[in-house]
Amino acid sequence: MRGGLIATWNDQDILAGEEWDEEIRFKTEQADLIFLLVSAHSLNTDYIWNVEIEAAMRRHEARTARVIPIIFLPVCGKKKTRRAITFSRPRN
Numbered sequence: 001m002r003g004g005l006i007a008t009w010n011d012q013d014i015l016a017g018e019e020w021d022e023e024i025r026f027k028t029e030q031a032d033l034i035f036l037l038v039s040a041h042s043l044n045t046d047y048i049w050n051v052e053i054e055a056a057m058r059r060h061e062a063r064t065a066r067v068i069p070i071i072f073l074p075v076c077g078k079k080k081t082r083r084a085i086t087f088s089r090p091r092n
Contacts, residue, residue, distance in 0.1 A: 006033075021051075028055045034065055039072040 009027050014020045028034065034056045042048045059065035 024052065025055065028052065028059070031059075031065055034059070034067045036067050036069045037072060038069050 009031075011020065011024060014023050036053065036056055042053075056065070056067050060067040
């Protein structure tokens with residue numbers, strides 16, 4: 001990003017043949033700021049829910065990273081909606 005103060009990464013940066021699971025876990029553990037993209041699809045994907053969201057929220061609760069949720073699509077009617085909406089509320 002501008003001035004070299006922020007380095008960005010997303011899973012589209014993973015090259016063909018690389019160990020994607022290992023890379024996602026590594027980057028999640030290294031991030032200071034995690035934008036959590038919440039959608040109906042992400043709430044229905046076991047890997048995203050059990051690995052990515054779990055790791056992000058664990059780090060957020062430990063105050064080793066800041067999670068900023070971004071809700072892209074309505075998630076009403078999904079079993080895990082209550083937790084997803086809770087992520088989006090400020091805690092102050």
